[in-house]
Amino acid sequence: MNIIDARKLVHEYFRRDEEGNVEGVSVALDGVDLKVKAGQFISVLGHNGSGKSTLAKHINALLTPSDGTIYVDGKNTAEPENTYDIRQTAGMVFQNPDNQIIASIVEEDVGFGPENMGVPTDEIWERVENALKSVQMWKYRTHSPNRLSGGQKQRVAIAGVMAMQPKCIILDEPTAMLDPDGRKEVIRVAHELNQKKNITVILITHYMEEVVDSDYVYVMDKGKIVMEGVPRDIFSRVDELKSHRMDVPQITLLAHELKRSGVPVPEGILHRKELINVLNS
Amino acid sequence: MSLIVDKVSYKYSTGTAYEVTALDEVSLEIKDGEFIGIIGHTGSGKSTLVQHLNGILKATSGTVYYNGQDIYDKDYDLKDLRTRVGMVFQYPEHQLFETTVFEDVEFGPKNQGLDEKEVAERAYDALQRVGFPEEYYDQSPFDLSGGQKRRAAIAGVLAMKPSVLILDEPTAGLDPKGRNEILDMIRSMHEKSHITIILVSHSMEDVANYVDRIIVMNDAKVFLDGTPKEVFAHSKDLEAIGLAVPEVTYLMLELKEMGWDVDTTVTTVEEARKEILRAYEVKKSASK
Known part of the structure; x- marks a missing residue:
């Protein structure tokens, strides 16, 4: 069964002038079809304003469709009585770690979610421990979040979602405000959760290097899904990606340019090792 | 005509158990017209360093000279220094506040006490230089895309006609195309008007493509200083401090x-x- 099943999803919103009068209608999502199987690691790519974050907000019912439907674990997000279940199924991590950490001690912040769900105290602590250990932040449990680096804060935010034991985690540009080290940490943790705990991960990003190890990639532009496929397939379409304001990793681009210059190199090279092997053969 | 940083140390929370040395006897010279990249990971001291260049932070010891004058002299005009050494902070679009883009860019020169005509000319010139589309001059800055907002914010600093422009992570949070557009814009600005540009970044790839000189900061000190080729020749050393070529x-x-x-x-x-x-x-x- 698909844990996420979006069918012709449309999201429209009204543009308003200073007095609040409606100026016009903008379409942020325009007939999006998206199917995610439980346990997959999916990436959604797109430039700023392509609609990818709007899509993310539909997956845990922060927004509901203007048209079309989206089912999360079999539940229609348009039905208000499903909202609570859906948010428990699909946890969300946002771009700015400072906007989602609320407590003054790391472990209390992670415990906030399960506490609100009415989980018994003993179990809360068990969940907090598991969650912090799975993002490798257990030794910081008594620290104040404001003393942590961006990558560490983001991992605490992920632990906070983990503690609610969702089946699916949506990471909405979780690395946009981090430095290269922090970015690597967060992506590594996301892959680990996917592999070890079998949590479905939906990674929304505009960094191409982060999606090379995904099971499947969607590229969005102007509210539509314009490309989809496995990473190798997506990255072999360099010119098409560029037309959607995307970039490809340096190595992929180099392989593409070498091919153009007459060196027999296949398209869609993702890693340095592959290119070296091809050149040596 | 240059900026000289002479044995500058900067400490905060001094006298407490949390004392941190953010800069440790840093010395360097920045010549007129250079295009410099300052790299280092979070906490290396790179932002602290650039905040000394226009006197936002005052060194605990050591001093900074601008055009041969000690900026810590009692009668030194720091306000004037700050118009000459312009600073574009991280996420500068958070500082946009006026009702139109044009008025927002005018704010800086207006505060310099220039007359209305000169202010408008400066604003127009700055917006031209960052390649901001003319049809949006009267738009609210809040209705722009991320990349356009950033251009508008950079224009706001340029309108004060600085001879040195410092940009702290100017491409953070932009998509790949937006990132290239901003960096191309900075390069062409450097080529046309020869102002000194200091780009603070943690992206080696970005910096390698654009700057003439790279200063690598690590642990409150200058770790490497040279052309991109010279610096990247130290790939092992860079890896050891958590940076990659x-x-x-x-x-x-x-x-x-x-x-x-x-x-x-x-x-x-x-x-x-x-x-x-x-x-x-x-x-x-x-x-x-």
Whole structure:
């Protein structure tokens, strides 16, 4: 069964002038079809304003469709009585770690979610421990979040979602405000959760290097899904990606340019090792 | 005419158990018209360093000279320094506040006490220089895309006609196209008006493609200082402090180890293409 099943999803919103009068209608999502199987690691790519974050907000019912439907674990997000279940199924991590950490001690912040769900105290602590250990932040449990680096804060935010034991985690540009080290940490943790705990991960990003190890990639532009496929397939379409304001990793681009210059190199090279092997053969 | 940082140390929370040395006897000279990248990971002291260049932070010891004058002299005009050494902070679009883009850009020169005509001219000129589309001059800055907002914010600093422009992570949070557009814009600005540009970044790839000189900060000190090629030749040292050289540089290093006759100082995709192509032709004709 698909844990996420979006069918012709449309999201429209009204543009308003200073007095609040409606100026016009903008379409942020325009007939999006998206199917995610439980346990997959999916990436959604797109430039700023392509609609990818709007899509993310539909997956845990922060927004509901203007048209079309989206089912999360079999539940229609348009039905208000499903909202609570859906948010428990699909946890969300946002771009700015400072906007989602609320407590003054790391472990209390992670415990906030399960506490609100009415989980018994003993179990809360068990969940907090598991969650912090799975993002490798257990030794910081008594620290104040404001003393942590961006990558560490983001991992605490992920632990906070983990503690609610969702089946699916949506990471909405979780690395946009981090430095290269922090970015690597967060992506590594996301892959680990996917592999070890079998949590479905939906990674929304505009960094191409982060999606090379995904099971499947969607590229969005102007509210539509314009490309989809496995990473190798997506990255072999360099010119098409560029037309959607995307970039490809340096190595992929180099392989593409070498091919153009007459060196027999296949398209869609993702890693340095592959290119070296091809050149040596 | 230059900026000289002379043995500058900066400490905070001094006298407490949390004392931190953010800069440790840093000395360097920045000459007129240079295009410099300052790299280092979070907490290396790079932002602290640039905040000394226009007197936002005052060194705990050591001093900064601008055009030969000590900026910590009692009668030194710091306000004037700040218009000459312009600073674009991280996420500068958070500082936009006026009702139109044009008025927002006018704010800086207006505060310099210039007359209305001059202010408008400056604003117009600055917006032209950042390549901001004229039809949006009267738009609210809040209705713009991320990349456009950032251009508007940079124009706001340029309108004060600084001779040195410092940009702290100017591409953070932008998509790849937006990132290239902003960096191209900064480069063409440097080429046309020859102002000194200091780009603070943690992206090696970005910096390698654009700047003439790289200063690598680590642990409150200058770790490396030189042209991109000189700096990236220290790939092992850079890795040891948690920084990486561009992917293509790694590729060349690995090819070299396998016996390819390639130049390992390559830092851009285009250079790598040419090098591999050259070595490939040599290899092919040798095997015939």
